[in-house]
Amino acid sequence: MGDQIYIQGHAAPGPYARAYLEGRLSLEQIMHFRQEVGGTGLSSYPHPRLMPDFWENPTVSMGLGPLSSVCQARFFRYLHLRGLADTSSSRVWCFIGDGEMDEPETIYAIARAGYERLNNLVMVVNCNYQRLDGPVRGNSKVIQEFEGIFRGAGFDCIKLIWGDAWNDLVDNDHDGKLIEVLERTPDGDCQRYAAKQDGSLVRREIFEANGLGDRVAHLSDDELLSAFMLPGGHDHKKIYAAMSQAAKNAEAGGRPTVILAGAPRKLALGGWKP
Ligand SMILES: Cc1ncc(C[n+]2csc(CCOP(=O)(O)OP(=O)(O)O)c2C)c(N)n1
Ligand SMILES: [Mg+2]
Structure with missing residues (x-):
């Protein structure tokens, strides 16, 4: 049996784009995104009834993805333990947003996955520090907060925060001062640096002021700005490393894994744009 994937609902255009490149969707279908009722288009969100040959799991509204993914991981375990199906190498991958982390369904699902020690489950939280109605926190740090929630529930936690360009800076941080500064820079400030597109601001506020x-x-x-603008969550090498570590954890460990992928976004100060 294969894996099961639960995609953040409004990220549907991502899988559609990939499927188009793979030749699984036609240009006509792509051009009818959100106009599927006539028969040729693509549904706005993962929808197994409207697109039975494409989507297997519905994930909108927020919180349904995480909740269903835990039920799925548990069901894989159930099938295997009773000898009904070989799901020993099946994984469940669940992609969720940082705003979605506020849903009670999500918090319950995390607790349950930890309690059941579902090591066939990998959650990936897309931490772009914003939700459509504003910042997720702004004056604190969601990644630190989520790490506490996941670790407390019994997950292995992989933090995917800084891109390749930060390797030297972090490796040379022998006294830990840079990490300390980064760890206390609130998400709102990270969004401001990303929105202002000004490397001198990053230099002044993160480095010189400290x-x-x-x-x-x-x-x-x-150079400083481009390093800042390629966070771990957008750096394909780091993403690959995190996913591969997560897949190994699933084989070896007895715990579910979460990847907290950081990706501050330029749009934050401009507000939501359709
Ligand atoms: C239960 C529920 N409430 C509200 C919404 C409307 N809604 C859709 S996306 C979204 C914000 C999502 O933010 P986040 O999880 O951070 O995802 P991002 O777009 O930042 O990747 C909201 C409130 C919803 N889909 N489901
Ligand atoms: Mg978000």
């Missing part, structure tokens, strides 16, 4: 100006003296403002 006596760390020499750490980035060899980088231009533009």
